[in-house]
Amino acid sequence: GAGVSQTPSNKVTEKGKYVELRCDPISGHTALYWYRQSLGQGPEFLIYFQGTGAADDSGLPNDRFFAVRPEGSVSTLKIQRTERGDSAVYLCASSSPPDTQYFGPGTRLTVL
Amino acid sequence: DQQVKQNSPSLSVQEGRISILNCDYTNSMFDYFLWYKKYPAEGPTFLISISSIKDKNEDGRFTVFLNKSAKHLSLHIVPSQPGDSAVYFCAASVIPGANSKLTFGKGITLSVRP
Secondary structure: OOOOEEEEEEEEEEEOOOHHHHHHEOOOOOOEEEEEEOOOOOOOEEEEEEEEEEEEOOOOOOEEEEEEEOOOOOEEEEOOOOHHHHHHHHHEEEEEOOOOOOEEEOOEEEEO | OEEOOOOOEEEEOOOOOEEEEEEEOOOOOOEEEEEEEEEEOOEEEEEEEEEEEOOOEEEEEEEEEEOOOOOEEEEEEEEOOOHHHHEEEEEEEEEOOOOOOOOOOOOOOOEEEE
């Protein structure tokens, strides 16, 4: 079946701009996770949704970052006033608990 | 502060031999451990996991060993194949199962020489 998909695959933006990153989870998966992977590091947790609600947003670095999942399926990660330090690969994963998390290919964000 | 540590950034082994990838953790609340494999331009792919109530879990060529007293786990791949060349991430969660945030190490780049 179809895996987790993420769009766009690459996004280049200028410092100070607003970006939206989209994640389409595996059909039927109730849990959805966002992670960020910087160069030379492992994925770092950002936020976890169970259904439509954010069950854990402790990893969001500051209030410029926000994520939604209004219908319990597709999720959008929104970053306001982007900074060069936001450049990273943003990974989305989904799961049907207690099953493992399945990751998408990621969106590579570059802030110039 | 890195709660999951993969201190060796790379490992090179001969095809057919055993690959041993190590991982250490500091948070005693971690209860569930996983290994993911990642190829360039792809997302991490789940390999194998182990609960803290076990000390070994085996799946084909892959075996994970857990030493809770030492806060150490290792992934053994035998025999190693060239297609195993990838970055391997160790991950851990506080809540049993995968239904919670994962804390990852920095990864180990494995190269299997033909």
